[in-house]
Amino acid sequence: MRRPRLALVPGEPAGVGPELAIAALRREPDADLVVFAAGATLARAARALGTSLTLHDARAATAPPGGDGVRLVEVPNAAEPVFGTPDPRNARSVVLALRMAAEACMAGEYDGMVTGPVHKAAINAGGIAYTGTTELLAAHAGCxxxxxxxxxxxxxxxxxxxxxxxxxxxxxxxxxxxxxxxxxxxxxxxxxxxxxxxxxxxxxxxxxxxxxxxxxxxxxxxxxxxxxxxxxxxxxxxxxxxxxxxxxxxxxxxxxxxxxxxxxxxxxxxxxxxxxxxxxxxxLPYPRVAVDHGTALDLAGSGRADPSSLLAAVATCARIAEVRRTRENRR
Known part of the structure; x- marks a missing residue:
């Protein structure tokens, strides 16, 4: 049976989400991860962790890359992120990444979605009424x-x-x-x-x-x-x-x-x-699991953020995806 294929959305680009995503990818998770984010943001996060990064276009690749490769769906930011300082101009790219990943899950391209922390105040300051990702995904799926x-x-x-x-x-x-x-x-x-x-x-x-x-x-x-x-x-x-x-x-x-x-x-x-x-x-029609913490702006760029919650989210999402797939196969 193939490994679950999960969409990973790091969240607020000025927070710890991108660093956590890189750390998770380095731990050989029990799933094939495709990241929805700006490649430049991931590269900067990799540098903060003292590692290099090779990006692959997820829509062009035919198989998960090995080594340091990361499969990416590019979602560019409007402004260059600054560690620890959310920019409302990037609100639309943060929400767009969530919507794109949700669309892909609804279309059956992915077995589930894992999300990092977002900064609600910055999203609202960017002109988007936003109470939470839970509510956003529910409205998107109409359930x-x-x-x-x-x-x-x-x-x-x-x-x-x-x-x-x-x-x-x-x-x-x-x-x-x-x-x-x-x-x-x-x-x-x-x-x-x-x-x-x-x-x-x-x-x-x-x-x-x-x-x-x-x-x-x-x-x-x-x-x-x-x-x-x-x-x-x-x-x-x-x-x-x-x-x-x-x-x-x-x-x-x-x-x-x-x-x-x-x-x-x-x-x-x-x-x-x-x-x-x-x-x-x-x-939701697909599994969605998120970290249980915020953007930790004070840690952003330090390389000291603990990836435990994101790793647990990936593992949980992968298990649920496998349970759902097993039940579907039995029908």
Whole structure:
């Protein structure tokens, strides 16, 4: 069976993404990687790492190059990047690289996409309304998705993603929550090979609402959804108080946790193993896995950025691609 072919988008050219991409390519990953970026940016990153770089046009090459070769889909920048200083003029090239890779994945040219960190403020300053790559790829594919972060210790998915905290309660309605749980359940089965996944669902309020005394979302929204889905055979526990749901004895036997908002679940996961964590977009027609860290502008150009998260993202994306391909072949 051939190795998975993955599109790798390094992200913000002034950050550590290009250096991480070069480091990942040097580690002989379990996938054939094609980079969507500016060749000059990759060459500069290679120099920062004290290594040379040979670029090959991915659209012309017939096989992965050996040695120091990197297969590249050229996405030029509007301005020469400066280490540590994002330039809004490059916002369009950052987003274009993501869109081009997504188009290629949708067309079946690649088995999945791995993405590095982007700088949201620079993209918005460049005139592009941008809340996150998860939302960008969902809109591009025209499908509902769920963000999930994972490491060796746990998987944490989100019912809502990049929303101001004061908007979370209004966004948390039954249909949205049910879609999130169905997408999460399907991904655990289809992408991770867990036949009967167990999902722990957090409440929104302190103490999961304290029987309505600290909020009624658990009673009026979350619990009814869980009851409906349990009737279909899903194994769902909750709504659980978030402050005790991550205790090891509670997580034992749990395949994933669904948190109601971004900062309810992700700080715990990142504390449990930030360097090994990855960010997955569940529900897309193709696997997409990203690093679980930002652009690290203070490290850009130093050659000291840790590639562990990107390496984990490549390995995770490759495994999911193989699981999907195996399931397709069995149909």
């Amino acid at each position: 509902e998705v769920v963000m999930m972060l994972a490491n060796d210790a746990m998987r944490v998915a989100l019912a809502t993603t990049h929303l101001p905290l004061r908007e979370v309660a209004d966004a948390l309605e039954g249909e949205r929550l049910e879609r999130s749980l169905r997408i999460l359940h399907a991904a655990l089965r289809g992408d991770f090979g867990i036949d009967d996944p167990a999902i722990a669902v957090l409440g929104l309020n302190p103490h999961a609402g304290e029987q309505g005394h600290l909020g009624r979302e658990e009673i009026e929204v979350i619990a009814p959804v869980l009851e409906r889905l349990r009737a279909t055979g899903m194994r769902l526990e909750g709504p659980l108080p978030a402050d005790t749901a991550f205790l090891p004895r509670r997580l034992a036997g749990t395949d994933a946790v669904l948190a109601m908002y971004h900062d309810q679940g992700l700080p715990v996961l990142k504390y449990s193993g930030f360097e090994r964590a990855v960010n997955l977009t569940l529900g």
